[in-house]
Amino acid sequence: MTPPALPALHLGPHTIAPALVLAPMAGVTDKPFRMLCKQLGAGLCVSEMTTSDPRFWNTAKSLNRMDHAGEPAPVSVQIAGTVPEVMAAAARHNVEHGAQLIDINMGCPAKKVCNAWAGSALMRDEALVARILSAVVQAVDVPVTLKIRTGWDAAHRNAPVIARIAEDCGIAALAVHGRTRDQHYTGHAEYDTIAAVKQALSIPVLANGDIDSPRKAAFVLRHTGADGLLIGRAAQGRPWIFREIAYHLATGETLPEPGVAQVRDILLAHLRHLHAFYGETSGVRIARKHLGWYAKDRPENAAFRAVVNRAESAAEQLALTADYFDGLVLAEAA
Known part of the structure; x- marks a missing residue:
């Protein structure tokens, strides 16, 4: 079956091509990761959630x-909060500091966010x-x-209502995660609600949730009629998923997975950027989770993590990572 086309997404003066977006994820979508995903095919990368509270x-x-220094345009910044005037001030502050798109978080299911009546908790108060x-x-x-979810729980899937409010208020595009808040990231995303939202609106709608392969991307686009896709957890350790999806949607064919040597080079460049961005101590610590994600689908995952997590310096972390992957390259060639 021919995969559905994925036209460019237009948001004000910005053209997002392909319409594949790195979803905002706290502790993940920092500047080094955003820039990497952009290099590997994402049309847009949204920042980690930033607080609207000026005290922080x-x-x-x-x-x-x-x-956002040196970050490819357009720069999209997600803000979170509960007070309209404070959220407005946060939006102005971020635009003054380089944001070219503002994204509002009404999808985060985290307890500490929802307890503050932010994130997906806001969907309970239309x-x-x-x-x-x-x-x-x-x-x-x-x-x-x-960005929203399908609702607070299965009995209150009010995404279509929130979507109409968003369009009436002048929102430029809407992303819908196919889960309710109480599901967090468990179970399976459902796409019927996203399809209903898309049918009801004239603004662009992006589908999100469990899009972890090119074929799944094609299925979700076809099922929902969405104008674009948000990719979140599937990009952790696989930032090249964006170019794989774009290639499949454009050609109907499957792009080969990157070889071990290419993964090594991507990972080492990512580590160097993390070390430079955060400084050595924090960079080494933050890099550990990315190292785990890159290796998670490999049989040597546990042994690799046991080795690289002992690294205390940037040089040691880079050397241990390079040695591990160099060994895989030699084994692959044997």
Whole structure:
């Protein structure tokens, strides 16, 4: 079956091609990872969630999350919060610091976020959703996007209602994760609700949830009629998934998986960027989770992690990683 076409996505003055977006993930989609995914085929990469509370804008974590120097355009920054006026101020602040798109988080299921009545908890208060969206759209002159879930729980799948509110408030595009908040990331994403949202709206709709292969991407596009896709957890350790999906949708064929030597080179470049961005101590620590993701589908995963996680310096981490992959390259050639 011929895969569905994936036209470019237009958000204000920005053309997103391909319409494959790295979904915002706290602790994952930092600048080094965003830039890597962009190099490997993502049309747009959204920042980690940034707080709308101005008391925390000057912390080391927030400053890192708001650092967009050298990042390919367009720069998309996700903000989270509950007070319309505070969210509006946060949007203005991020635009002043380089954001060219503002994304509003109404999809995060984390307890500490929802307990503060932010993230997906906001879907329980449709009137507040409207006030927040209107305030943010009116506060900035850049396109504003929104990410939601299908609802709070199975009995309250109100994504179509929230979607109509978003369109009425001037949201430029809507991303829908095919799970309710109470599912977190368990079970399987469902796409019927996303299809219903797409049918009801004239603004672009992007599908999200369990899109972990080119064939799954084609299935989700066909089933939902979505204008684009958000890829989240499937990009962890496999940032080349974007070019694989784009190639399959364009040709109907499957792009070969990158060889061990290519994975090694991608990973080493990623590690160097993490070390430079965070400094050696934090960079080495943060790199460990990425190392685990890169190796997770390989039979030597446990042994590899046991070795590289002992590294305390950037040089040692790079050397151990290179040695491990060099060994795989030699074994592959034997």
